[in-house]
Amino acid sequence: MRRLTYIDAIIEGIAEEMRRDPDVFLIGQDIGRFGGSLQGTKGLWEEFGPSRIYEAPIAESAMAGCGIGAALMGLRPMVEISFGEFLPTVMSQLVCHAASIHYGTAGVAHVPLVIRTRVGIGPYRGHPQCYESWFQHVPGLKVVMPYWPADAKGLIKAAIRDENPVLFFEHMFLYRGIRGEVPDGDHLVPIGRADIKRPGRDVTIAATGWMVLKALVAADLLAREGIEAEVVDLRTLAPLDVETLCASVRRTGRLVVVHEAWKVGGIGAEIAATVAEEAFEDLEAPIVRVGTPHVPIPSNETLRKVVIPDTPGIIAAVHQTLGRLSSG
Amino acid sequence: MTESFLDRREHLFYHWFVRLSDYGCNVGVLASFAVDKRPSWGGKPFEMMTPEIHRELYRLMVLSRLVDRACCELSVHWFPSEGEEAVLVGSFYGLRPDDVIAPHYRGPFIAFYMRGAALDRLLASPLGKATSYTRGRAPAHCGPPHFNIIPWVSGDLGPIISIAAGTALACRYKQSDRVTVHTIGEGTTNRGDFHEALTLAGLWKLPVVYVVQNNQYAISLHISEFMPCKEITDRAAGYGMPGVAVDGNDVAAVFETVQEAVARARQGLGPTLIEARTYRLRGHWAGDPAAYRPPEEVEAWRAQDPVVRCQQALLASGALTPEDDKALWAAAEEEVAEALAKAKAAPDLGTPDAGLNEVYA
Ligand SMILES: Cc1ncc(C[n+]2csc(CCOP(=O)(O)OP(=O)(O)O)c2C)c(N)n1
Numbered sequence: 001m002r003r004l005t006y007i008d009a010i011i012e013g014i015a016e017e018m019r020r021d022p023d024v025f026l027i028g029q030d031i032g033r034f035g036g037s038l039q040g041t042k043g044l045w046e047e048f049g050p051s052r053i054y055e056a057p058i059a060e061s062a063m064a065g066c067g068i069g070a071a072l073m074g075l076r077p078m079v080e081i082s083f084g085e086f087l088p089t090v091m092s093q094l095v096c097h098a099a100s101i102h103y104g105t106a107g108v109a110h111v112p113l114v115i116r117t118r119v120g121i122g123p124y125r126g127h128p129q130c131y132e133s134w135f136q137h138v139p140g141l142k143v144v145m146p147y148w149p150a151d152a153k154g155l156i157k158a159a160i161r162d163e164n165p166v167l168f169f170e171h172m173f174l175y176r177g178i179r180g181e182v183p184d185g186d187h188l189v190p191i192g193r194a195d196i197k198r199p200g201r202d203v204t205i206a207a208t209g210w211m212v213l214k215a216l217v218a219a220d221l222l223a224r225e226g227i228e229a230e231v232v233d234l235r236t237l238a239p240l241d242v243e244t245l246c247a248s249v250r251r252t253g254r255l256v257v258v259h260e261a262w263k264v265g266g267i268g269a270e271i272a273a274t275v276a277e278e279a280f281e282d283l284e285a286p287i288v289r290v291g292t293p294h295v296p297i298p299s300n301e302t303l304r305k306v307v308i309p310d311t312p313g314i315i316a317a318v319h320q321t322l323g324r325l326s327s328g
Numbered sequence: 329m330t331e332s333f334l335d336r337r338e339h340l341f342y343h344w345f346v347r348l349s350d351y352g353c354n355v356g357v358l359a360s361f362a363v364d365k366r367p368s369w370g371g372k373p374f375e376m377m378t379p380e381i382h383r384e385l386y387r388l389m390v391l392s393r394l395v396d397r398a399c400c401e402l403s404v405h406w407f408p409s410e411g412e413e414a415v416l417v418g419s420f421y422g423l424r425p426d427d428v429i430a431p432h433y434r435g436p437f438i439a440f441y442m443r444g445a446a447l448d449r450l451l452a453s454p455l456g457k458a459t460s461y462t463r464g465r466a467p468a469h470c471g472p473p474h475f476n477i478i479p480w481v482s483g484d485l486g487p488i489i490s491i492a493a494g495t496a497l498a499c500r501y502k503q504s505d506r507v508t509v510h511t512i513g514e515g516t517t518n519r520g521d522f523h524e525a526l527t528l529a530g531l532w533k534l535p536v537v538y539v540v541q542n543n544q545y546a547i548s549l550h551i552s553e554f555m556p557c558k559e560i561t562d563r564a565a566g567y568g569m570p571g572v573a574v575d576g577n578d579v580a581a582v583f584e585t586v587q588e589a590v591a592r593a594r595q596g597l598g599p600t601l602i603e604a605r606t607y608r609l610r611g612h613w614a615g616d617p618a619a620y621r622p623p624e625e626v627e628a629w630r631a632q633d634p635v636v637r638c639q640q641a642l643l644a645s646g647a648l649t650p651e652d653d654k655a656l657w658a659a660a661e662e663e664v665a666e667a668l669a670k671a672k673a674a675p676d677l678g679t680p681d682a683g684l685n686e687v688y689a
Pocket residue numbers: 432434483484485486512513514515516517543544545546547608
């Protein structure tokens with residue numbers, strides 16, 4: 001076990017896979033000598049060089065298309081879209097093609113492609129918009145959003161080995177914002193499995209990415225009031241781990257869903273609807289969703305603090321499900 | 329319509345010669361299929377035109393036309409390719425089975441057939457039969473990947489251009505000399521995807537050949553209404569690749585031009601943009617009366633029918649006798665009729681074909 005930052009864990013995962021499988025290669029902007037946006041590919045160029053690392057021009061749609069083509073031929077490309085805000089440039093490629101190729105060819109072809117990207121507010125001031133829930137809507141795509149360094153490493157390795165197109169969302173605040181123990185050896189985390197980061201009996205808080213950290217802080221504060229919250233880190237948005245979520249709700253009887261993306265049409269809406277369908281009789285209170293209000297995420301830091309969900313907001317949501325007034 | 333194709337062709341090959349020299353290729357003589365000795369490219373020789381090949385190209389064009397007419401009868405939504413056969417056949421003939429192809433959505437069946445796809449299974453697609461390669465899950469223009477065909481599972485125009493760059497990149501990554509050939513509608517070349525894909529292909533010198541199947545229409549719009557540059561090949565310079573125009577109703581010329589570009593790509597000399605100018609003789613879809621264009625224009629182009637032109641060339645050279653020709657048509661008609669009967673006899677699509685658990689690999 002070593003303690004690694006989130007980004008070091010991700011880079012280590014990529015490097016291990018590149019060493020293991022010569023068919024793994026990267027396409028992205030400034031991922032070579034420069035070391036990647038936010039130094040997100042640091043060291044890979046030095047080890048693997050230009051035959052494995054394709055420095056691309058600003059042509060995201062073609063980068064993604066190239067990744068699909070290479071994946072169809074049996075390679076394992078990882079296409080880096082520097083920031084999640086640029087994902088709209090690759091929509092046709094991913095949504096109309098990558099997602100549907102296995103199904104549309106009746107299983108003859110498939111697309112083992114990883115799209116890696118950065119989202120959320122963080123030390124880097126730009127590009128905070130979170131579009132991840134658009135992709136969980138599309139059949140055929142897998143959507144991964146880790147919070148903990150060990151999960152980040154295990155999931156990026158699993159994404160590279162997956163036979164399907166996987167979107168891998170890295171949270172910019174977490175890059176060097178947390179450090180955690182990462183198991184030694186070939187550490188893999190299965191895609192499609194949520195993880196209970198903190199057990200509790202009174203309420204389930206399901207969260208994604210950076211919001212898991214906020215939910216854990218909220219849970220600690222709630223414990224002082226005698227409320228034991230169970231924090232479920234979704235880790236994967238698609239396919240959603242309905243089983244773990246519903247099992248948790250059956251134990252606690254209450255659910256709060258937290259994400260940084262907009263509340264309207266966010267993954268929380270899907271989770272709330274699914275839990276209502278699957279475990280309604282176990283719910284003791286209405287589900288509460290916490291997400292960014294329906295405004296574009298503002299550029300200015302002060303304004304962002306106004307809109308992005310925070311710990312007091314999560315605590316208030318928990319109080320709401322428990323029928324208590326929040327002292328907030 | 330008064331343009332002489334012969335004049336045009338000479339001019340075009342001049343273009344080819346000059347441009348290729350710019351890119352470090354030694355083309356000794358101007359290419360023309362009447363010339364026996366082909367310029368040496370310093371690598372593997374490309375296939376030369378012979379009477380046998382010419383006859384086979386003709387047979388494939390005849391087959392393509394008959395299949396297309398059958399499909400038009402099966403469905404008013406079929407996109408007819410009549411008049412464009414020289415591009416459909418010439419672009420994909422002579423490739424190795426391990427080369428990768430991605431035909432334009434208009435008239436792709438003949439390319440699939442040339443790769444080894446079964447005609448009855450292709451016809452099963454417009455018929456809605458369970459034997460179709462995609463089991464009814466993708467449009468008919470989605471080719472079977474078994475034969476190194478890029479699947480086109482969606483109805484959107486554009487993304488395949490960069491997916492074709494990706495298959496080319498993969499072949500180079502594996503240090504093979506496999507080549508990708510992709511045909512694109514001229515209307516589709518206005519998509520941003522075209523710009524991005526050709527930028528990557530040119531920058532990375534990928535072994536891909538782009539053939540623009542210029543039938544001069546994008547649904548109802550004539551090319552003069554949507555193309556800001558004079559020639560599509562003018563665009564090639566911006567991507568650091570040669571742009572070559574060819575008479576798209578001359579199957580031999582298309583075949584040879586594509587093969588030269590393929591040879592170039594195989595040698596690691598990078599991509600080529602070819603424009604094959606042809607004409608869509610029928611509507612955008614089988615049921616489209618195409619009232620938006622003058623009948624004289626259609627008539628003028630019907631006089632340039634690529635199937636008839638090839639037939640006349642073969643008859644004139646003696647490579648084909650009128651009796652051979654009759655037999656060739658009869659055999660093609662029989663082949664289509666048999667395939668159609670087999671396709672019709674196949675089971676209809678049903679619930680299991682919906683493949684609710686086959687979304688993920
Ligand atoms: C992205 C996209 N935009 C528009 C369409 C609708 N559409 C289908 S065919 C077509 C014309 C295409 O013209 P061209 O590329 O020249 O091919 P052609 O039909 O002439 O063979 C259009 C506009 C589409 N399928 N995809």
